[in-house]
Amino acid sequence: MRKKSSAPFIILSCALILSLSAVAQDMKYSNRNTLPEIGVVASDAISLDKEMIIGDAVMRQMRGQSPIIADPVLDEYLQDLGNRLVVHADNAKFPFQFFWVNNDAINAFAFFGGHIGVHAGLMRRADNESELASVLAHEISHVTQRHIARRMQAQKRASPLALASLIGGVLIAIANPQAGMAAMQAGSAASAQLQIDYTRSNEQEADRIGIAMLARAGFDPKGAASFFSTMAEEYRMVSRPPARLLTHPLTETRIADARNRANDYPRRYLPINKQFELAKARIKSRYSFDADYSLEYYQAAVEQQAQRSREASLYGLTLAYMRNEENKKAQKILDELLEKDPTNLFYLDAATDIYIALGEPLKAVEMLKPHVTHNPRNQVLALNQANALISAQKYDDAIILLKDFLLVKKDYQVAYQMMSEAYQKAKRFSQMHQSKAEVYALYGAYNRAVDELQYAYNFAGDNHLQKQRIRARIKQFRDQEDRLERL
Structure with a gap:
C-alpha cells in the first residue's frame, strides 16, 4: 500500500x-x-x-x-x-x-x-x-x-x-x-x-x-x-x-x-540486512524507476546467478509486475516469499494490494487478521487491513480500526485519508468532512480545514454533541494559526 x-x-x-x-x-x-x-x-x-x-x-x-x-x-x-x-x-x-x-x-x-x-x-x-x-x-x-x-x-x-x-x-x-x-x-x-x-x-x-x-x-x-x-x-x-x-x-x-x-571503534562485519535490501528494492521498483524499466531491471536481476539478495530481487520483480498490472505473476512469486517468511511486513503489504487488485479483498482481510490481532497498532498491518476492509465494503470495521490506530499516531495523513474515504462510502458525510479537515490541518491549511468543519457542522443535523465537538475543533485550528502568527 x-x-x-x-x-x-x-x-x-x-x-x-x-x-x-x-x-x-x-x-x-x-x-x-x-x-x-x-x-x-x-x-x-x-x-x-x-x-x-x-x-x-x-x-x-x-x-x-x-x-x-x-x-x-x-x-x-x-x-x-x-x-x-x-x-x-x-x-x-x-x-x-x-x-x-x-x-x-x-x-x-x-x-x-x-x-x-x-x-x-x-x-x-x-x-x-x-x-x-x-x-x-x-x-x-x-x-x-x-x-x-x-x-x-x-x-x-x-x-x-x-x-x-x-x-x-x-x-x-x-x-x-x-x-x-x-x-x-x-x-x-x-x-x-x-x-x-x-x-x-x-x-x-x-x-x-x-x-x-x-x-x-x-x-x-x-x-x-x-x-x-x-x-x-x-x-x-x-x-x-x-x-x-x-x-x-x-x-x-x-x-x-x-x-x-x-578506527577508534571495533570494526563490525555485519551480514546483509534483509530489511534494508527490501526497502531499497521498494524504492527502486516503485519510486526511482518507471514501470517498464523496473520490470526489465528486476527480470535481469533475478536471472543473474550471483546475487547477494535474491529475495530482494524477487520482491522488486513482484512490485514491478504489480505496476504493470500483471498481478497473477506477482502473486506466484509472492506466495513463495511468504511461505519462507510469513510475517514479513513488506510481503504482507504487497499481498494485500494483489488481493485487492484481483477483486478478492476478503482474502486479504483473513490473511492479515492473525497479524493484526497480535500487533493491532502496527501501521503496516492496521492500514493494510483497513484498506482491505474498505475494498470489501466493511466500512464500519475499517473506521473502528483506523480510529484505534490514530489514537497512537495522530499525525499520519494516510490514515485520515482512508478514514475520509470510508466515511464517504458509508454516506456519513459529517464525519467525512471532519476527517478531511484533519488532512488539511496536517498540511497547515487551517482555513480550508475550518471550511471542511463548517460543512461537517451543516451535516450534523440535530446531533448537538457532535456540533459542540466541531465548534471546539474549529477553535483549536484558529488558535494554532494565531500561535504561528505570534511567532
Missing part, C-alpha cells in the same frame, strides 16, 4: 537554513576537538518549545508542498532505523520523526523539532544499512547539537538584524517557501566568513558525534567513510555536485577524518 504527494518539491533543510553559500570551496577543518557546551546554548535565540512549534509548522508545510512519500512500509523501516540510533544519542530533547522525499538527489536534511528527511536517491546509492545509518546519525547530531539555534546565536552576536532576517526567513517559508528561502539567503549574506567558520564546526561536530552514535548502536563505524568515498568518487568529474555535496562538502580531510575516527 502506498500514497504519495504530487505537489511541487520545496526543501527546508538544516543545511540550507545554515546558509551554506560558499560550501563549493575546498575547505579545511579546524583542529579544535572540544565540543561546545550545550543545553543552554542558544537558549536565548530560540527555546526548545519554540523550536518544536516551528518544526511542526514546517513539517505541515512540507506535507502540502513537497513530494513526501507516504508509504507505511518504508515509513516503518526508516522510523525503526532512526529510533535505533536516537536511543544512543545524547541530548535528544524530543521525539524524532523520519520521513522520505521522492527525489533522486543524494541528500538528507534535518530541521527544527527533530524532523529528518531522506531522499529516495540517497537510499538507492547506499550499499548497506551502516552507510544509510551513518547519514541518519549525522543528521540526528545536527538536531541534538542544536546547530540551527546555535547558528542563530552566532548571528545574534554578529548582528541582531541578521538574526531577525534568518528567523524571519524560516517563518516566511511557512507561508511562502520560495520567498522564505530568498529571505534566509539575503539575511545571512552580510556575514559570509562567519557562515563558513560556523559550518566547518557544525560538520566536524556532526561527523564526530554521528560516528560515535553509529558505533554505539551496533552498526559498522566505517559506514560514514565508505559512503563519503562512494559519493566523492561518483561525482569527482561532474561540474555540479549533488545537493548532499553542496550542503555537506566532502574534502579529502573530511574523508580521512571519518576513517580515523572509525
